[in-house]
Amino acid sequence: MARSLNPELTDLVHTLGLLIRRIRAAADSHDLSLSESSVLRRLEANGPATIADLARAERVKPQSMGATVAALEAASLVTRRPHPTDGRQVLIEITTAGETLRRDTRDAKRAWLAREIATLTPDEQATLFQATRILRRIAEQ
Amino acid sequence: MARSLNPELTDLVHTLGLLIRRIRAAADSHDLSLSESSVLRRLEANGPATIADLARAERVKPQSMGATVAALEAASLVTRRPHPTDGRQVLIEITTAGETLRRDTRDAKRAWLAREIATLTPDEQATLFQATRILRRIAEQ
DNA sequence: TATTGTTATACTCTATAACTATA
DNA sequence: TATAGTTATAGAGTATAACAATA
Numbered sequence: 001m002a003r004s005l006n007p008e009l010t011d012l013v014h015t016l017g018l019l020i021r022r023i024r025a026a027a028d029s030h031d032l033s034l035s036e037s038s039v040l041r042r043l044e045a046n047g048p049a050t051i052a053d054l055a056r057a058e059r060v061k062p063q064s065m066g067a068t069v070a071a072l073e074a075a076s077l078v079t080r081r082p083h084p085t086d087g088r089q090v091l092i093e094i095t096t097a098g099e100t101l102r103r104d105t106r107d108a109k110r111a112w113l114a115r116e117i118a119t120l121t122p123d124e125q126a127t128l129f130q131a132t133r134i135l136r137r138i139a140e141q
Numbered sequence: 142m143a144r145s146l147n148p149e150l151t152d153l154v155h156t157l158g159l160l161i162r163r164i165r166a167a168a169d170s171h172d173l174s175l176s177e178s179s180v181l182r183r184l185e186a187n188g189p190a191t192i193a194d195l196a197r198a199e200r201v202k203p204q205s206m207g208a209t210v211a212a213l214e215a216a217s218l219v220t221r222r223p224h225p226t227d228g229r230q231v232l233i234e235i236t237t238a239g240e241t242l243r244r245d246t247r248d249a250k251r252a253w254l255a256r257e258i259a260t261l262t263p264d265e266q267a268t269l270f271q272a273t274r275i276l277r278r279i280a281e282q
Numbered sequence: 283t284a285t286t287g288t289t290a291t292a293c294t295c296t297a298t299a300a301c302t303a304t305a
Numbered sequence: 306t307a308t309a310g311t312t313a314t315a316g317a318g319t320a321t322a323a324c325a326a327t328a
Contacts (some may be wrong), residue, residue, distance in 0.1 A: 013254060017179050018280035020161055024296090034158050035318065041155050049174045052286060057164040071317095088286040088327045090242040090307050093168060111293065113154060124275050131272030132153050134265050136161060136260050138257045139159035176295065193309060198306090205296050207311065212294095229304045229309040 015126075026112035032101070033075075035068050037109075040077060043094040044102050048081070050089045059139070077101060167253035173242070174220075176201075176209050178250070181218060184235040185243050189222070191230045200280070218242060 013105065025032060035077055049057075055065035069092055072078040079097035083089035094102075101107070117125060165175060173181065180195055190198075196280035210233055213219040218239035224230035235243075239247070258266060 008229045011182075012258075013251065013281060014174070014179050014182050014270065015273050015277045016157055016161055016164075017175050017188065017277050018200060020157055021282045023157075025200060033317070034154065038155050038158050041152075048284090058252070059159060059166060061300080061320065061323085062287065063289085065310085067318075083286095086328075087284085090287075110154065113231060117153075118282070120275065127271045127274060128153065130268045132156050134261065134269060135160050136152065136253075138158060139163045162319090174294070190310075201295085202297065203310070204298085204312085208295080224309095227305075229307085231310075 023113060024108050026106040026109045031108050033071075034109075036072055036077075037064070037107075039068055039072065040094060040098055040102055042080065043092065044099060048091040048093040050083070050091060052089075054092065057140075072098070164250050164254060166252050169249040171247050174212075175250075176219075177213055178248075180206070180209055180213065181239055181243055182237060185240060186220065189232040189234040191232060193230075195233065198281075207211070213239070268275065 002006060013027065020034070032036075032037040035058070038058060042054065042057060043049065050066050051069055052062050054069070059064065061066075064102070076095060078092050078094055081091045081093060082090055117128065161175070172178075176199070179199060183195065183198060184190065192206050192210055194202050196203040197205065201209075209218060210221075214221065216263070217236060219233050219235055222234060223234045224232055258269065261269070
């Protein structure tokens, strides 16, 4: 129950919302959206995947993921290729342009966060790193 | 620059996005949206505020905050009252119903997160608490 | 029958622009 | 002239529902 929690921890959702809006606002016009960036990152880390796979992993509906993938495809950041044995499925793969963009430090949102994190003490950075692993475990359950 | 960061930390944005979607999906039909919940929480913690104040604090434009406040007002969770000395301003105040809802453990999103946090070790909970304070400081700059 | 993906449609959240009222 | 707020409109991101193709 919420009231059995440390009351400070109930601020977590509020803080996450603030931070997401702050990160989104740091974008410039060439940046990917958070969703697009999230999918691109996953494709780069894990290799080709189907739309259904991506939707499950990113916690959205397949229709929503279809829209996100279509936007990435229109920007030539991913390509589609038929599944070798299952004619229903389509494998989505990151392109060289997509990989380049992922590593591009001109990405204003990531550059902003990087600058903010650089101002933290090493202990604070370590805390954020540990918290990221904990939050990821919760999010991926 | 992003590439000078610990590479594990660049997952932070991705993890935040996943977690926000996960929390949003845990809502039931009676829940507040994340934005509404965020404003209500702030009004409860800090007392009455103008729309411009709330917009600055929550990192959105005044027009966007106007829409959020209108939704809360339609649900009788906040009320408007004229500013005593400045006829342009409107003070937004949480109602008793708003305070009750804020504490209602049936809020599915908060209940879900509370359950997840309860499964963590005390050390992990402490890490999340510290990280929340660090992230809030970054978000509020 | 179940699964993968698409198309159509709608809702939430946010933005920009243009306006009114007040300071 | 500057500030607080509202109205109108648009875009991103997500959802549900209905459909076609394939397994």
